[in-house]
Amino acid sequence: MVRDLLIRGMLAGLVAGLLAFGVAKVFGEPQVDRAIAFEEQHAQAETAAHQRDQAATARQESAAAHEHGAEEEGLVSRKVQSTLGLLTAVIVYGAAMGGLFALAFASLYGRVGEVGPRLLALLLAVAPFAAIYFVPSLKYPANPPAVGDGATIGYRTGLFFLMMLISLGALVFAVAMGRRLAERHGGLNGTLAGAGLFIAIIAIAQLVLPAIDEVPADFPALVLWKFRMASLGLQALMWASLGLLFGLLAERRLKAQDGFAQRSLRSP
Amino acid sequence: MAHAVTAPVSRPAAIPVRELLPWLVFGGLLMLLALYFVGAEQGATAIFSGMYVHEFTHDGRHLLGFPCH
Numbered sequence: 149m150v151r152d153l154l155i156r157g158m159l160a161g162l163v164a165g166l167l168a169f170g171v172a173k174v175f176g177e178p179q180v181d182r183a184i185a186f187e188e189q190h191a192q193a194e195t196a197a198h199q200r201d202q203a204a205t206a207r208q209e210s211a212a213a214h215e216h217g218a219e220e221e222g223l224v225s226r227k228v229q230s231t232l233g234l235l236t237a238v239i240v241y242g243a244a245m246g247g248l249f250a251l252a253f254a255s256l257y258g259r260v261g262e263v264g265p266r267l268l269a270l271l272l273a274v275a276p277f278a279a280i281y282f283v284p285s286l287k288y289p290a291n292p293p294a295v296g297d298g299a300t301i302g303y304r305t306g307l308f309f310l311m312m313l314i315s316l317g318a319l320v321f322a323v324a325m326g327r328r329l330a331e332r333h334g335g336l337n338g339t340l341a342g343a344g345l346f347i348a349i350i351a352i353a354q355l356v357l358p359a360i361d362e363v364p365a366d367f368p369a370l371v372l373w374k375f376r377m378a379s380l381g382l383q384a385l386m387w388a389s390l391g392l393l394f395g396l397l398a399e400r401r402l403k404a405q406d407g408f409a410q411r412s413l414r415s416p
Numbered sequence: 417m418a419h420a421v422t423a424p425v426s427r428p429a430a431i432p433v434r435e436l437l438p439w440l441v442f443g444g445l446l447m448l449l450a451l452y453f454v455g456a457e458q459g460a461t462a463i464f465s466g467m468y469v470h471e472f473t474h475d476g477r478h479l480l481g482f483p484c485h
Contacts, residue, residue: 149431149435150431150435150439151439154439154443172475172476176475176479177475180475180478180479223467223468223471224468224471224472229471229474230475232472233471233473233474233475233476234475234476234479236472236476237454237472237473237476237477237480238476238480240450240453240454241451241454241455241476243450244447244448244450244454245447245451247443247446247447248443248444248447248448251436251439251440251443251444251447254431254439255436255440257428257430257431258428258429258431259430262428263428264428265428281481284481289481290478290480290481291478291483291484292478293484293485296483296484296485298485301459301460301483301484301485302460302461304483305456305459305460305461305483308482308483375478375479378479379478379479379480379481382479382480383480383481
């Protein structure tokens with residue numbers, strides 16, 4: 149049974165990844181290209197300034213700088229990065245998240261009250277979208293190329309994953325508390341209390357964690373906004389389609405099993 | 417037995433922990449490894465040297481929201 153659910157989760161994730169690739173390609177790539185153009189413009193301006201400083205050796209230095217730029221691009225061309233590379237990254241991300249999603253579903257199904265497979269799958273899709281993408285991105289949003297200092301990558305990666313862990317932990321804690329309160333004070337009150345608890349923990353964490361401010365002063369605001377909206381859109385579509393599709397697939401599989409009433413006889 | 421077949425599916429049957437556990441451990445580990453390679457390899461930390469994985473997944477990393485470089 150777990151095997152069947154895992155396969156369905158990864159399949160649903162693969163399809164979700166394909167859809168997300170569409171969003172990334174149509175809405176995201178133009179912004180990535182603009183950001184890279186901005187980056188190159190800046191690099192050229194810097195080289196030019198450098199040249200003026202050292203007029204005598206300018207020609208040799210400029211040649212060297214150009215070679216360096218070409219070398220950086222040469223490893224994987226922009227064309228491959230924006231097509232095959234992007235597709236691979238998004239699909240592997242989708243399939244892996246789909247697999248984890250299926251494992252969470254298999255663990256929780258039948259243990260969280262009388263929730264059918266499709267509703268459970270939807271709720272389970274909203275949770276990670278919020279906890280591992282949306283909430284961390286409120287503090288540390290997605291950034292296009294040219295935004296972010298290469299020297300601080302370790303620091304920024306650490307903070308990003310720390311924020312992810314905090315919000316995932318806060319979500320699990322808030323849901324558990326909310327369910328307990330719901331038993332005593334009714335479903336709506338329990339849900340509201342759980343939601344309030346989650347928001348409170350996140351607000352405190354995001355207040356305490358250090359800010360990262362590495363957007364170049366003259367970086368076009370509209371490109372940044374559009375890039376972040378594309379990122380949000382692709383994640384939203386990925387989790388929504390993963391939850392919906394997996395719910396349908398899981399329901400069919402579970403129904404086939406329930407038809408025989410005694411699942412213990414059939415389970416491998 | 418007969419009523420169990422005709423009854424609406426009200427209480428979904430949970431999968432026993434014994435059956436779940438090996439899948440959780442090995443499946444979970446594999447999935448996390450895959451996510452690491454898409455999101456973080458050759459960024460802040462690296463298992464393989466060079467920048468190929470980083471450059472290949474470059475656009476995906478940026479758009480999925482990971483810190484890239």
